[in-house]
Every structure is written in C-alpha cells, then in structure tokens.
Amino acid sequence: MKKPLLVLSAIALSISSVLTPVAATAALPQAVSNQQLPSLAPMLENVTPAVVSIAIEGRQVSRQRLPETFRFFFGPEFPTEQLRERPFRGLGSGVIIDADQGYIVTNHHVINGADKIAVQLYDGREVSAELIGSDEMSDIALLKIEKTKNLTAIKLANSDSLRVGDFAVAIGNPFGLGQTVTSGIISALGRSGLNIENFENFIQTDAAINSGNSGGALVNLNGELVGINTAILGPNGGNVGIGFAIPVNMVKSLTEQILEYGEVKRGVLGVLGGELTSELAEAFGYETNHGAFINQVIPDSAAEKAGLKAGDIIVSVNGKQIRTFSELRAKIATLGAGKKAALGIVRDGESRTVDVVLQAASQSKVKAESLHERLAGAEFANTSADDGVKGVKVTRLEEQSMAARYGLEQGDIILGLNRQPIRNLGELRKALEKNPNVLALEVKRGNNVLYLIIR
Incomplete structure (x- = not known):
C-alpha cells in the first residue's frame, strides 16, 4: 500500500524541480548579459500617434417597387418606384500623412456614403473630418481635419524597395476595439486578380488584419508607412494570415492627384x-x-x-x-x-x-445617386474639349427617374451649384458632400443657360 504514495511523492518532487527554475526566471532583470531584450515598443511610440480611428454615419438609399394596383387607385401618373432611406454607421482606420494641413488617408470603402465623418486621435480627442476626394477604383480616400495641435504625421517609405520576407507591422482599429498592433512579414508583392478593386497591385502580409483595420497603416521596422491596409482573405471576414495593403507609392500618387485636380486623372x-x-x-x-x-x-x-x-x-x-x-x-x-x-x-x-x-483616360462616368439621392437616375461625366466648356455633363438619364422629374435632360452641362463654379466631377462631389437643402444647378442646355432648383 506504500508504493502509490512513493510514486506520488516522486511525481510531486519532479513537478517541484521543474517549476523552480520558472519561478527563478520571473525574477530575472530586463537585460540579459547586459543586452536589452528586443522590442518594437520604441518604434511604435513614435508611429502609433499617426494612426487614427474613423467613425462614419450616413444614409443608404434603396429603391422599392410598389404594386401596379396603386395606379388603379391613384392614377397612371403615380410612380411605381419609391426611394427609401435608412441610416447606417461604420468604423475604420486612417493615417495622418500631413500634420500641418491635417490630411488623413484611408480607404474609399470606409467613408463611402458618409454624411458625417468623425476622427478619434490616438490621445482620445475627437474631431470632425471633411472628405477632400476619393477614388473607388483604387479604394483610396483623402480626408482633412481642421487645424489641430500636436498632430503626428507618419513618414512615407519607398514601397518599391520592399522584399518578400521583410518584417511588417499593422496598426488599426479592428472591430472597434481601439488601436491594435500586430506583426508579421511581407508574404508576397504585386498581388492581383482578387477582384477586390479595379486596380490591384497589393502587398500581401501575414500580420493579423481584421474588420475595422481598413485604412490603417502597414509599417516597416523603421516606423515608415509602406502600405494602407485594405482587405482580408477569409471565409468569415476574419484573419487567416492573408491580408492586403495598397503600396504607399501608389497612395502618394493618388492623393497628389486628388489634391491637385479634385479627382484621380488616370x-x-x-x-x-x-x-x-x-x-x-x-x-x-x-x-x-x-x-x-x-x-x-x-x-x-x-x-x-x-x-x-x-x-x-x-x-x-x-x-x-x-x-x-x-x-x-x-x-x-x-x-x-x-x-x-x-x-x-x-x-x-x-x-x-x-x-x-x-x-x-477616357471619360469616367459616375452614377449620380452616388453623389446625391435627388439626382438618382442620371449618369455624369467630365466634359471633353468638344463640348467647348468645362463642367459636368449628363451622359445618360432614365425616364421617370428623380433627376428627370426635377428637369434634368440628357446632354445638359452643369456649370455651377449654389453659385459655386463646377468644372469637374471632383468639384461637384465636394460641393454635394456639404449636403445642401436646396440644389440650385446652373445648367447649359444647347446655347442657353438656365437654373434648375432641386428641393
């Protein structure tokens, strides 16, 4: 009967001997052999203040077809389509690229459809942001916040110098939890054919990227921006070690065009x-x-x-x-x-x-409802040299659409909005982002100029 007790004593003794070095290790100082333990903390202390959280509010417009029987009761002129709005909210991330001007770069899909954009800085301050311009085809957007003290901008790297195997750190706001840092390596370069965007030249990384990281920073070990996190590849929208970022050289070129022209000139x-x-x-x-x-x-x-x-x-x-x-x-x-x-x-x-x-590039065409719901049913494009004037042209118009009911016609050229000159789609988009209650459109129709008032 004593053998089991002896065995248990031996087991207890061996467990004790194994645990003793662990307890001793916990008491070791931070430095081992007079060398500091490796850490990303010093680099991140300089970089993380440049990464912000973005919260948006907006209204989603959808079309609802009404039963044809309504026309029996209300007459043949009664519309069989109805536009419905429902509010929505979204979260994402952004990166400060110019502290003096307050410019922040993020993804187009983060702010798409937003009526209100709020930015939370690293220190907890909340400020409102204005959309300067965006490009859906490359998924880049440029925001501006009013002059704010103590902003930190991130340094831009040369993404053409990246190599597979380089270390990478992703910073963002996953699931709205707050700023989060993950690390990994550059897994591949020049990824395309994913049908995520129209122009794809992604950096692939295994640094954990999840929902809400969109628009956040991918940095190297020098704390320089190498890419803007934009997408993940996973069955349920979660991290599986395959994330994608837009190279910073591509981002720099696009934001410079947005600042100069109000849009991307491809x-x-x-x-x-x-x-x-x-x-x-x-x-x-x-x-x-x-x-x-x-x-x-x-x-x-x-x-x-x-x-x-x-x-x-x-x-x-x-x-x-x-x-x-x-x-x-x-x-x-x-x-x-x-x-x-x-x-x-x-x-x-x-x-x-x-x-x-x-x-x-040939004329880029934009569905008008993406600019303003009261212009639904029209399609816009920048005017060409043949039109003889700078403005935004109505290239297509659906019959019985909301834009048609307000008096727009195919071939009209929008020259101004609320006494503000409009020379291209970028300027029209920027003017409509203020969501004015009344749209006073200055329109050139043939040889005449007229005003259309849309309430």
Whole structure:
C-alpha cells in the first residue's frame, strides 16, 4: 500500500524541480548579459500617434417597387418606384500623412456614403473630418481635419524597395476595439486578380488584419508607412494570415492627384495584353515568365507614339520590375495623365528602354445617386474639349427617374451649384458632400443657360 504514495511523492518532487527554475526566471532583470531584450515598443511610440480611428454615419438609399394596383387607385401618373432611406454607421482606420494641413488617408470603402465623418486621435480627442476626394477604383480616400495641435504625421517609405520576407507591422482599429498592433512579414508583392478593386497591385502580409483595420497603416521596422491596409482573405471576414495593403507609392500618387485636380486623372498606355506564360517567353526569346505581354497596340495611343509593338514584353516601369499585366495596369493608371514613364521591354530577345508620355483616360462616368439621392437616375461625366466648356455633363438619364422629374435632360452641362463654379466631377462631389437643402444647378442646355432648383 506504500508504493502509490512513493510514486506520488516522486511525481510531486519532479513537478517541484521543474517549476523552480520558472519561478527563478520571473525574477530575472530586463537585460540579459547586459543586452536589452528586443522590442518594437520604441518604434511604435513614435508611429502609433499617426494612426487614427474613423467613425462614419450616413444614409443608404434603396429603391422599392410598389404594386401596379396603386395606379388603379391613384392614377397612371403615380410612380411605381419609391426611394427609401435608412441610416447606417461604420468604423475604420486612417493615417495622418500631413500634420500641418491635417490630411488623413484611408480607404474609399470606409467613408463611402458618409454624411458625417468623425476622427478619434490616438490621445482620445475627437474631431470632425471633411472628405477632400476619393477614388473607388483604387479604394483610396483623402480626408482633412481642421487645424489641430500636436498632430503626428507618419513618414512615407519607398514601397518599391520592399522584399518578400521583410518584417511588417499593422496598426488599426479592428472591430472597434481601439488601436491594435500586430506583426508579421511581407508574404508576397504585386498581388492581383482578387477582384477586390479595379486596380490591384497589393502587398500581401501575414500580420493579423481584421474588420475595422481598413485604412490603417502597414509599417516597416523603421516606423515608415509602406502600405494602407485594405482587405482580408477569409471565409468569415476574419484573419487567416492573408491580408492586403495598397503600396504607399501608389497612395502618394493618388492623393497628389486628388489634391491637385479634385479627382484621380488616370494615365493610359494604350495596349491590350495578358500574362506572360513560359511558352510565350520562350517563343519571344525571354528567359523568365515575369512581365506583361502586349497582344495589340491601340492606334494613336501613347504606346504607339512611343514605338511599342505587338509582341513586346514590358518587364519594368521606371526601373522597377513588372511581374504581371495586372501590375502594369495598376502602376500606369496611378502614375497619372501626362506623366512620363520609362518602360523596360524585351523585343526579339533584346532588352531596351522606351520613354512614353501617358495619355488621359477616357471619360469616367459616375452614377449620380452616388453623389446625391435627388439626382438618382442620371449618369455624369467630365466634359471633353468638344463640348467647348468645362463642367459636368449628363451622359445618360432614365425616364421617370428623380433627376428627370426635377428637369434634368440628357446632354445638359452643369456649370455651377449654389453659385459655386463646377468644372469637374471632383468639384461637384465636394460641393454635394456639404449636403445642401436646396440644389440650385446652373445648367447649359444647347446655347442657353438656365437654373434648375432641386428641393
């Protein structure tokens, strides 16, 4: 009967001997062998004040079709469609890129449809923000807060210098919990084909990114911004170690265009093509399958003027390697119209450099309800040189739509809003963001100028 007791005593003794060193370890000083333990804390103390939380409020407009029997009771003129509004709220993150001017960059989808944007700074202060401009196709938005003391801006890195394996730290506001920091590495570069955005050239990271991190910062170990967190890949919207960020070089180019023009003026090369397969590379005398293959050069395009030909393989833009056609498309689009680019190409097995001046993209069209619900049913675009005047043109109009009922006609050119000149979609969007109760539209119709009052 004594054997079990002996065994238990032996077990207790061995547990005690195992636990004793752990207790002793807890009493060790912070430094080991006169060396400080590695920590990200010193870097984060300088960076985290530049990352903010964003809360939005807005109204979502939806169409509801009413039964045709209503016309029996109220007459054939009774509308069978009704616009309904319901309030919504959202949370996200943002990054201060200019402390003097109060500029904050975030994702377009974070502030899309917002009537009110509130920013909470790292120290707990809450301030309201104004939307300067945004670009849905690249998912970037630029905000401005009024002059606020003691703002901290983040330094911008060169995202073209990133390498797979570099350490990365993600900072944001996941699930509205407050500022959270996660770390990992750069898992891949130039990710595309995810159908998240129209122009995709993502940095992929395994640093944990969750809902609410959108618009937050991805930084390197120097505390410099390398990307804006934008999306996650997961079955339930949670972290599975695959997150995506927009490269900071792309963000910088887009925000500069928004500040200068009120919108993004996309550059166009004028080529059609696809991914470079190993078979195509071998057939055209190229040793690897990194690059963008040109199937066709559009007549009178920037590419044709620069001397590009079908069969050329574009391998770099401004000295930076191109891996896929999607990456080429994203880089060219975000460089901006009128910008010069040096393209590295392979033709007949020989490498050469071609200089090209990018042309402006064709007219971008915007659904008017995305600007203001009382303009629903219209489609707008910037005027062209053929119109002879700068403004916003009604390119399409649905019959019996709200915009049509207020008197807009297809072909109208909006020259002003509430006595404020309107020269492009960016200026119209900015004016409508103030959500005025009355819209006094100065409209050019044919050779006449008239006012349409929308209440």
